[in-house]
Amino acid sequence: MSEAIDYNTLLTSEEFESRLRKIGETRYHNLHPFHKLLHGGKLNKGQVQAWALNRYYYQCSIPIKDSVVMSRMKDPELRRIWRKRIIDHDGESADTGGIERWYKLTDGLGLDRAYVESTDGILSTTRFAVDAYVNFVKQRSLLEAITSSLTELFAPGIHKERISGMLKNYDFINDDIMAYFKKRLTQAPDDAKYVLDYALENAKTRQEQEDVCNALIFKTQVLWSMLDALHFSYHEPGIIPPGAFVPKE
Amino acid sequence: MSEAIDYNTLLTSEEFESRLRKIGETRYHNLHPFHKLLHGGKLNKGQVQAWALNRYYYQCSIPIKDSVVMSRMKDPELRRIWRKRIIDHDGESADTGGIERWYKLTDGLGLDRAYVESTDGILSTTRFAVDAYVNFVKQRSLLEAITSSLTELFAPGIHKERISGMLKNYDFINDDIMAYFKKRLTQAPDDAKYVLDYALENAKTRQEQEDVCNALIFKTQVLWSMLDALHFSYHEPGIIPPGAFVPKE
Numbered sequence: 132m133s134e135a136i137d138y139n140t141l142l143t144s145e146e147f148e149s150r151l152r153k154i155g156e157t158r159y160h161n162l163h164p165f166h167k168l169l170h171g172g173k174l175n176k177g178q179v180q181a182w183a184l185n186r187y188y189y190q191c192s193i194p195i196k197d198s199v200v201m202s203r204m205k206d207p208e209l210r211r212i213w214r215k216r217i218i219d220h221d222g223e224s225a226d227t228g229g230i231e232r233w234y235k236l237t238d239g240l241g242l243d244r245a246y247v248e249s250t251d252g253i254l255s256t257t258r259f260a261v262d263a264y265v266n267f268v269k270q271r272s273l274l275e276a277i278t279s280s281l282t283e284l285f286a287p288g289i290h291k292e293r294i295s296g297m298l299k300n301y302d303f304i305n306d307d308i309m310a311y312f313k314k315r316l317t318q319a320p321d322d323a324k325y326v327l328d329y330a331l332e333n334a335k336t337r338q339e340q341e342d343v344c345n346a347l348i349f350k351t352q353v354l355w356s357m358l359d360a361l362h363f364s365y366h367e368p369g370i371i372p373p374g375a376f377v378p379k380e
Numbered sequence: 381m382s383e384a385i386d387y388n389t390l391l392t393s394e395e396f397e398s399r400l401r402k403i404g405e406t407r408y409h410n411l412h413p414f415h416k417l418l419h420g421g422k423l424n425k426g427q428v429q430a431w432a433l434n435r436y437y438y439q440c441s442i443p444i445k446d447s448v449v450m451s452r453m454k455d456p457e458l459r460r461i462w463r464k465r466i467i468d469h470d471g472e473s474a475d476t477g478g479i480e481r482w483y484k485l486t487d488g489l490g491l492d493r494a495y496v497e498s499t500d501g502i503l504s505t506t507r508f509a510v511d512a513y514v515n516f517v518k519q520r521s522l523l524e525a526i527t528s529s530l531t532e533l534f535a536p537g538i539h540k541e542r543i544s545g546m547l548k549n550y551d552f553i554n555d556d557i558m559a560y561f562k563k564r565l566t567q568a569p570d571d572a573k574y575v576l577d578y579a580l581e582n583a584k585t586r587q588e589q590e591d592v593c594n595a596l597i598f599k600t601q602v603l604w605s606m607l608d609a610l611h612f613s614y615h616e617p618g619i620i621p622p623g624a625f626v627p628k629e
Contacts, residue, residue, distance in 0.1 A: 158622045164617075254605075255509070255601035256508070256509070256605045258512070260508045262508075262512060263507070263508040263512070348623070351622075352504035352621070352623075353508075355504065356504045356505045356508060359608075359612050359619075360605070360608060360612075362612065362619075364608070367616060367617045368413075368616045370413060370608075372601070372605075372608065373600075
């Protein structure tokens with residue numbers, strides 16, 4: 132399918148970064164039609180609920196994923212830097228942090244918090260995709276585990292589009308509800324810059340450069356798979372699997 | 381969502397078996413619209429190729445899954461019984477066995493064998509769902525690992541429907557191509573009966589009975605998720621993710 136790779140030829144930093152950015156341009160989930168529907172105001176409240184409910188499973192798994200990554204770091208300096216991510220999501224106390232801000236979204240959409248937290252109603256595909264991410268960082272090299280988060284390079288664009296699109300297009304969305312994404316506008320770029328520099332510095336062989344590219348591709352597949360399932364179950368053709376969340380409205 | 385379970389009340393064998401059969405009746409993937417399309421002759425050759433290509437990843441992962449299960453069995457008698465499954469799939473030699481019979485299907489459909497074997501073109505959702513199954517049998521109790529295969533109770537019906545439906549409805553399908561499913565008609569019932577008896581005998585608490593039910597539900601979700609993804613990507617709306625197999629016809 133793809134052309135043969137010459138493992139004796141290292142990519143320059145520019146070539147390597149360009150490869151990574153190209154993966155984002157062609158595979159990041161801002162390209163998925165479900166996001167265009169979501170941001171363009173084409174979904175009803177029940178469909179937006181389904182999205183927020185499923186995406187919650189991703190949100191609550193991220194600090195678990197980052198704990199796994201941190202558990203594999205032998206360097207305290209690296210762990211101190213990575214720790215910020217867990218604090219960002221879990222907060223300094225129970226009422227701060229990214230997961231809590233996600234509840235503002237699900238609360239605002241009228242979803243019961245205990246139901247959201249149970250994850251009982253999520254799509255199996257969501258669970259399998261997110262669990263695949265956690266397993267990936269357990270099983271692959273530390274370089275791949277760290278750099279699978281490079282999708283953050285492309286996050287600010289989608290967050291800006293989401294905030295403005297959803298505020299404009301849905302009467303059930305307001306500033307408070309979108310707190311999660313507004314916060315991520317400042318958090319994600321620092322994290323992404325750090326990981327990009329880490330990749331450029333630590334992928335010292337062509338094999339490692341390819342591993343980093345594949346880790347990023349893998350992560351785009353996790354995000355894409357989640358949207359495929361939402362699109363299929365709640366939009367077109369709209370066939371909800373047995374046991375999954377059924378919107379009331 | 382579901383009613384509270386009284387963990388002090390053991391189900392009778394009849395109640396327990398009835399619960400398991402009910403899960404099959406309401407969640408097994410014979411109910412999925414993609415199977416109705418497949419068996420009813422409503423797909424074109426490219427769509428049937430996509431199905432066979434993706435399902436190959438399930439087929440080639442099953443003996444890996446069964447090796448994990450076997451690795452957790454302390455009783456040689458149990459391992460001897462379970463070993464049959466691996467032999468069924470891997471064969472006594474390179475040109476026998478279930479995976480080889482699956483290649484007859486993909487060969488017959490005109491897919492390149494090296495491409496099938498590479499699994500490069502499968503949907504990420506297929507990979508995540510199948511890998512979730514392998515991880516399930518690694519991480520859960522041996523009872524759950526064994527009984528997650530209880531979907532085999534419901535397989536003969538779908539295989540009969542598939543053989544007659546596909547032979548009747550597609551001019552590119554013949555008896556040789558369907559060899560895998562014909563063989564499974566005699567293999568699966570023995571395996572399923574053994575596992576059902578194992579469940580009835582070894583789930584000695586209500587918690588264990590519920591665990592078995594949930595293991596079976598989990599397995600139906602694996603199979604269902606795979607069909608959701610095929611249906612979404614290759615039928616309706618028919619949006620193929622970046623990098624996945626694109627049918628030529």
